[in-house]
Amino acid sequence: MRAFVSATFLCAITGLAALGMAGCSNTEEITPIQTSLDDPAAPPRQQPRGADERLSGGATTVFLTDETAFGQAAPNVMGASLAKHDAGDEAFAAEFAPRASAGHPGGLGPIFHNVSCESCHVGDGRGKPEMANGEMNALLLRLSTMGANEHGELNPVAGFGGQLQDQAVAGVAPEGKFTIAYSEVPGSFTDGTAYSLRAPRYNIHNTYLPLPGGVQVSPRMASPVFGLGLLEAIDEQTILAAADPNDRNNDGISGKANYVWDVKSQKIALGRFGWKANQPSLAQQNAAAFNGDMGVTSSLFPNESSAGQVQAIPAHAPEVNDETLNAVLHYTRTLGVPARRNITDPAVQRGKVVFDAAKCNACHTPSVRTGTLQGVPEVSNQNIFPYTDMLLHDMGEGLADNRPDFQANGREWRTTPLWGLGLTATVNKHTFLLHDGRARNVMEAILWHGGESQQSRDYVRRLPKADRDALLAFLGSL
Template sequence: MICRVKKFKITGFLALLVLFLVECQKSAVFPEDQYDERLSAGVATVFDATSKAFGAAFPTLSTYDEYVHEKGDQVFSQTFVTAPAPIHSGLGPLFNNTSCESCHHNDGIGLPTAGDNRSSLLMRISLPGTDEHGGPVAVPGYGLQVQDKAAYGKQPEAKVNLTYTYQSYSFDDGEEYNLRTPIYTLSNLYTPISGSYLLSPRLAPPMIGLGLLEAVPESVIVAYADPNDANGDGIKGVANYVWDVTTKSIQLGRFGWKANTASIVTQVATAFNQDMGLTSTILPVENSYGQAQDDGLKDDPELPDSTLNAVKFYAQTLSVPARRNVTDATVKRGQQLFMLAKCGTCHRKTLITRVNVAFPAISNQVIHPYSDLLVHNMGPGLADNRPDFKADGQSWRTAPLWGLGLYEKVNNPGYYLHDGRARTIVEAIMWHGGEAEQSKVYYAHLSKTDRDAVLKFLYSL
């Protein structure tokens, strides 16, 4: 009996050792014929093409992790109220919206309106120059974000006004398209701003796949950067290194339209603080601190760590919907044209996540976000002229394209680009400039049949 126990112990140890060695292999490029083309996110892919496609948890979560994800989901959809209140207290006194879901509709993109309760568009603000960490300079009395709503008896910081101008264009074959250019202004400022200031609109982006993007090794992202265009292809790409309030250090930015946020937990804490006026241990100071609108309550931090971490875990474990129609001949043709246009130089199809034996769902996964997570100069047409760390006033992060073909179904209608100015994928393409100018021109000169093939490919993502 003693010998058998020892044998089982040794056998078990060897099995664990083999598993450990397999799990700890270096990430490598998988042969194209060894995985299902539909699996946008490896084992974190969900086969759902309905209006709820962006709201599914990782399929491989444990029972406990499912419980935490569900708790985070409940908070994500919960409407917060002003203090004092027995539950869900702490909203404001300055805010942009009352819940996470109010901006990220169905965990997808937002609605690019200004000032109303449906709006998912917020306005960043700063002074010219950089702060001590190389980031934007806060505006005295306003900070780095305009809160356009306020609790009863308080005054919003300002009203954001949005108007559009429209211009018609046509492709070589005569097919027309329209581009609308947004114009943003502030009015009803609660207090004057001395001198000039910079504005940058930001539309709430989709929530899918964030945990996988966070798991891509920094070395992989940085390796794709080419800030001096050493290969002469006209495409540079810059890794945005930013000040992270959670770690109190400079970190690689991955999230946000200018890759100005380093981690999901920082993104969540910042959204609670800036968008809803809720404090946490990461950001324990009210966004209204020092202003006349401050509530003066000594109830900070208002958000328990357990709640913050549950929402972080929820955001980290949202699946990516599977691709569709991957064997369709027109889709394949569109993918070839997408690559010939060099769109794939920035919208990189494949990344591989780091090994994480504690979290197999994001460990060593072959994913297809169609992004390099770098910032690129997109030309004057899309410029906000507001630098954000190493992202200059014409630069934006390469938006991941996974889930793109479901925007219209999930959000009805879909909007595209950092401020939702594009109402169709065609408009989004034709807004590209700067490093993407040649790719846009390539697409513009394609035949109608080939342009439709590219669109069919993009709708398959």
């Protein structure tokens, strides 16, 4: 489905240009801004001058606010590009089956998590810890044992590989099932208002083989998939310029890049996607999802995820062809980003000041200008507002999975983009947040922040209720 209102049209009706906010055309000018209010030594972040913060995705911004808000082709995607996006859309939604039949591409399994991309990335948004059918199939468990190979890739668990597939086709045993037990952790704001956070514990059971000892487990929720082409289009140097792995400026924030294995180029590459920036590109992320999450092989990952495990799979042709893979790639690159809402609301404006004062912006970098993504002019050279630096941060013991992932250690996670956050409830009918969906709402997500972000969390805990509400109003407008 297309967005109804184009960015240019929005500019025309709001007359932003007349107000001197040249946000309607992407300008080349940039002004350095301070990272934080009281730390002049912080590395300068580049904010595109005159970029209109309402247009979260630049010219890819869409203006729908209903449950289809995350699933729109960017309005500047047209012609052959749109046809390819639509083909990718179809494959993203298609329910795979073990054997192809009308409307169902074949290749599912033998072991898998779910039958389509969309069944986890509901409405191109996020899954939730437990789906309606009671299964955990939008939350997956990554597995590893100690040590890594020469590329930095973690050692798989014998008989289980790098992921616990909890579904299987008829006649095959799933690798195992798991349940989550939550314990409530009470706390309170400085003003005395009580809150409670829920800490998850995972219990893997019914495994088809005994699970060896010493297995490291990392739970991961299906994350939103819009705006990702823009994130892929950010120049590597732009991301690296904000990294400060040894915290040389002493602000307590030490963003670090992940370096991961790029299967196609057979080289180490900057990690961008996944909760620990564990995938270098959308092409590889998508093909890995087909393989690991659905049991569907491709030219990039020709071996079944069950190879050497459940049953011997004879060599076979890739189950999803390159044309479909390329269409899905284009789809995940060209979904538009929802526009900001209510930005003139006084609470939203107050909340933005609080967001900066709490130094949320030290990691959730509001804006950046994309570089060039070859073959995708729609996402290239855009002023965008993703609220992420794309870097890894130590988030403390509370959020730690204690499982490294390439250069990321067991406490580090990639700063989650916050664009579209306020539409989560509308699109996904829930507000479970963070890498494992443990936070039941935005405030709980903030209260889980520790490690490098402890100072931000403590700042929020000390705020009076009106300012906490303002912060939530601001985040709700993203």
